[in-house]
Amino acid sequence: MANPILIEVTRGPLVESWHRGAVAIASPSGALALQLGDIERAVYPRSAVKALQALPLVETGTADRFGFGPAEIALACGSHAGTERHTALAAAMLARAGLSPDALGCGAHPPLGAAAAKALIEKGCEPTQLHNNCSGKHAGMLATAVHLAEPTEGYCAPGHPVQQRIHRALAEISGVPLGPDVEGIDGCSVPNWAMSLCVLARTFARMVTGDGLAPARRQAVARILEACWENPELVAGRGRADTVVMRALPRQVFMKTGAEGVYCGAFPELKLGFALKIDDGAKRAAAGAAMALVERLYPAARGLMPYGPIKTWLGVEVGAIRSSPGFEAALAGLKV
């Protein structure tokens, strides 16, 4: 059975392309408020779980040891744009742990932010590992190793204590074992464990409610979420959905994109989490579907991210990216 079409891309009178996918919205107990497509299949959450991967950074006392405040914690949860602010903060985190940027194992890529990428070229500089959108996460991982007197060498390997701790935290909060059968390596070289969308949605609901979490973990999660809401520009960057929406609706919406068409998030007031995956991995469709979902639950989000129009290079609108009739109907029927 193919997943349903969630997003359509039109041009003139025709639907030119379409994106299939699956969506789950769940309570902390896993009760489903919405279910579209195959939500049982294991999906790599990729960067959508960075806030969970940051749990050991707080829980081990590493953040306190090195004086990491909300900004540093937010950057550790972020897929940042690679601006000078982002890279300087990642470098400062490493410095406070006594490390240089050379300790990073994430690899280099041009800044995600177009303006930052352009500025780097204008300065005649090559991208470094600090520009990698995951450098904050990696700085946090490395700091944890330093704090616990573990070797920083090889910290990206699945068997290293840094990744083992993250694995344990993810397995505990999700309630699933996350064995080698669901272990892949992310673009930034660290392991990423696939989970079903219903488990991810439930996990994000647990994060924002604290339901079922031990007090220390509840406190750590709350500190991480608050850090992101206080510093949404460190979680993504100017003009990006996660930043724009969390700046407008802090403590109402948490949302985080992941590669290959993943989006996860949660709504504390509603005690619900969501997870979605576009089958084909398209970012435009994941962003469109996530915004449609957020806008349905928080009408104040409407118009914040006009992801819709397809334009010519002269700026004339000739098509649209829009929710499919089926997805619209499912969202309209959502009882919360």
Added chain:
Amino acid sequence: MANPILIEVTRGPLVESWHRGAVAIASPSGALALQLGDIERAVYPRSAVKALQALPLVETGTADRFGFGPAEIALACGSHAGTERHTALAAAMLARAGLSPDALGCGAHPPLGAAAAKALIEKGCEPTQLHNNCSGKHAGMLATAVHLAEPTEGYCAPGHPVQQRIHRALAEISGVPLGPDVEGIDGCSVPNWAMSLCVLARTFARMVTGDGLAPARRQAVARILEACWENPELVAGRGRADTVVMRALPRQVFMKTGAEGVYCGAFPELKLGFALKIDDGAKRAAAGAAMALVERLYPAARGLMPYGPIKTWLGVEVGAIRSSPGFEAALAGLKV
């Protein structure tokens, strides 16, 4: 009925994403050598039909009038990388027709080629309309208007004689009416008419065989194809599939990518044309599917475009882009 999965994207032990689509391989008469998915649905061919959109440039005598040789004709068929060579040639075409680059109506975008885009920023320049990957096509369109003493103003509009001539040529060679119900506007502001994949495949087979074409059109098509095979780097750019394959296999393979996951092409020796569309518009899947198809018919193409590996930012292979088992089986069963 959903189209079949053509391309899978793996990470570790799992298939992370997948791309559905449809493929047709046909003879000039429309006899199908391969059919996968819905090949009757109308699909905008986008830039995949630039070689057909160039027909009036040759057939009206415009190319001869302004001394456009194989290089200029190839550029008119190309989605070029925006290097200095490409932009200078587009500017020269316009100059020979007595026009400046301001006459272009395609709009500006950064060069498709990463090196060209970087070089432009390093020089402190903004992209111009000449950098638009379609500037050669537009220069050819404008030259045709000048040659026939038509206004160049408004040449992008569907009702302008330039576009009407292209519409007529496309309708004639495809054998379908191409009414307003299938008319969309391309990113470069000119009309694009949707056709079914079986019609597109048949049309490309007619192009490379000349079957059913009047002598003048047969000659024009042959001149256009030869121009592309002589100048594959003007049809796309360094490292891109159309350039690499047509340089290695001139007169054996013609292939041209289009936006939103389209690929069209043909094999003169085999008297076959092909057309494919990835449902979701992904370039990686269209390129992968086209290469799988070309490699099946011309094993010499194997290894030319290693589109497969998914790597970390440090270059470690952690997944693959590969043909689905169903697509592989269909290609294996292809009798030619």
